[in-house]
Amino acid sequence: MPSPGGYALVLNPTIVAWRTYKFSRVLINGGNNINILYRDTMTKLGLKAEDLEPTRTIFHGIVPGLSCSPIGWVRLDVLFGDSSHFQREPIWFEVVDLSSVYHALLGRPALAKFMAVPHYAYLKMKMPGPKGLITITGDYRKSLECARDGAKLAESLVIAEEQRQLDRIVALAGEASKEAKKVKLNPEDPSCSKYVVICARLDGK
Known part of the structure; x- marks a missing residue:
């Protein structure tokens, strides 16, 4: 892999709501103290605004120079691994009405819930599972693709x-x-x- 550490860690967990989807563009960002779900992803999961709970969270950094207020928050089950060995945890997401190349963002609260450790040099994330260690691997080509699409957006x-x-x-x-x-x-x-x-x-x- 060229330029280790120069790519975002983008993984493909399964998110469960009224529908169950395996999303291919979920950003792992240990620098964020919240988990973010974008409105388009909420719609794909079959959720509506009335399914959200009120939130008072205000955060910065997603839109440069501006603050952002989520439209609500929701608890969804997130799965990492495959059918033979996976870990499933309920995760609270702040839902934002913003455009993004990502489907969701998992920050420190999600990493703590899974007891997960991301490794940005090798684009891997490890966590304990019911049968032992689970290793999820990213792809630097997908990271580059997301970076290009993000710049265009x-x-x-x-x-x-x-x-x-x-x-x-x-x-x-x-x-x-x-x-x-x-x-x-x-x-x-x-x-x-x-x-x-x-x-x-x-x-x-």
């Missing part, structure tokens, strides 16, 4: 926000132009070609 979100800002400025300028009028700097001089633009709502004084 971030660029598209920035462009969309810049376009919204531009549309807002154009709209404000249009409104301002309707309320403005041109006044000659020297009304007594017919040859004067200099004007100043003022608000049409100003008092005559």
Whole structure:
């Protein structure tokens, strides 16, 4: 594997709700103190907003420079391993209405629940299971794919926000132009070609 330690640990656990899915893009991030489920993933699991419990959590870092309030939180069973040997634990997720290349993010609370140890150099995670040690292996090519898709998504979100800002400025300028009028700097001089633009709502004084 080229550049050990340079890739995110992306694994494929099974998440159980009304439906059961094996998700291929779940980010393991020991730097996060919450577990995150994205709204698209919630929908795939057959969950609705009314299935969520209220939460007061506010966090930063998912959207650079902005805080984020989840739409609710929910407890779901997460499974690592295969049918012959697996570990299953109930995990609380904060559900966020954000776009992401990942299906979910498992932070320190999930790692502690599973007693799991991630190894970012080898893109592996180990945890105790009912029959002994369980080792889950990531793939650096999938990590690269997620990184590329994440960069494209971030660029598209920035462009969309810049376009919204531009549309807002154009709209404000249009409104301002309707309320403005041109006044000659020297009304007594017919040859004067200099004007100043003022608000049409100003008092005559």
